[in-house]
Amino acid sequence: MADAEKVFGKTFNCPICGNSFKNLTIRQGKARMDSTDIDLKVNYKDLEPLKYDIIQCPRCGYASLERYYERITAFQRKDILEEVSKNHKQDFEEKEEYTFDEALERYKSAFLTARVKNAHNSEMGLLCLKNGWLFRAYANSLEESEASKIKELRLRENAFLGNALNYLAKARATEHPPICGMDDVTLDCLLAGLCTELGKYDEAKRYMSNVLQNRSATKNVKDKILTMKEFMEEHVKEEKESAV
Numbered sequence: 706m707a708d709a710e711k712v713f714g715k716t717f718n719c720p721i722c723g724n725s726f727k728n729l730t731i732r733q734g735k736a737r738m739d740s741t742d743i744d745l746k747v748n749y750k751d752l753e754p755l756k757y758d759i760i761q762c763p764r765c766g767y768a769s770l771e772r773y774y775e776r777i778t779a780f781q782r783k784d785i786l787e788e789v790s791k792n793h794k795q796d797f798e799e800k801e802e803y804t805f806d807e808a809l810e811r812y813k814s815a816f817l818t819a820r821v822k823n824a825h826n827s828e829m830g831l832l833c834l835k836n837g838w839l840f841r842a843y844a845n846s847l848e849e850s851e852a853s854k855i856k857e858l859r860l861r862e863n864a865f866l867g868n869a870l871n872y873l874a875k876a877r878a879t880e881h882p883p884i885c886g887m888d889d890v891t892l893d894c895l896l897a898g899l900c901t902e903l904g905k906y907d908e909a910k911r912y913m914s915n916v917l918q919n920r921s922a923t924k925n926v927k928d929k930i931l932t933m934k935e936f937m938e939e940h941v942k943e944e945k946e947s948a949v
């Protein structure tokens with residue numbers, strides 16, 4: 706089933722220019738969970754919801770994750786009008802779905818907005834994380850014959866996940882939970898997963914033991930950490946063996 710049957714145009718009001726516009730959004734109940742990667746990225750059957758996570762005003766170019774869309778100060782609005790809207794090429798073409806390349810362009814606009822408004826580490830981290838995962842989903846959607854494109858996407862995924870880790874670790878140290886909607890246990894789980902994915906095993910172990918020692922962590926969460934730990938130990942063993 707194509708994405709077009711799973712999304713609809715939801716109406717948003719732009720807090721920068723006052724424009725009312727429709728943005729493609731996943732219909733309720735259309736995203737069916739399939740599996741979870743080691744860094745907790747959730748995969749859905751025949752759909753990548755990350756493609757629809759950026760809200761963008763077609764008139765002024767203001768773009769962000771829905772969580773942050775309304776949160777804008779008068780100073781940030783002024784900077785966005787000067788540094789984003791002035792250079793924005795208006796595009797009112799209504800799409801039925803987004804390709805990976807179109808979705809990546811929308812993330813680019815969200816990064817531009819985030820930089821101009823001087824976003825917190827948590828918002829930058831969440832953007833990097835989702836963008837990194839989007840590169841992974843894009844790479845996974847390609848045929849093996851597109852090896853060089855896949856390699857390029859994997860490199861970009863890694864770079865974005867590395868940045869996500871830096872920003873989120875800073876957010877953890879300087880902001881108060883909930884951070885990006887996550888409590889401290891959930892954030893430590895995510896950081897443990899990211900470190901595992903990126904091969905930073907010592908750092909991963911620290912976040913894992915934070916979770917295992919946290920009294921508010923549920924059994925389900927602790928089990929997830931134990932799965933990550935097994936995965937990590939397996940990899941360390943393989944790396945040692947291949948080094949011999």
Ligand SMILES: [Zn+2]
Pocket residue numbers: 719720721722723724762763764765766767
């Ligand atoms: Zn606008």
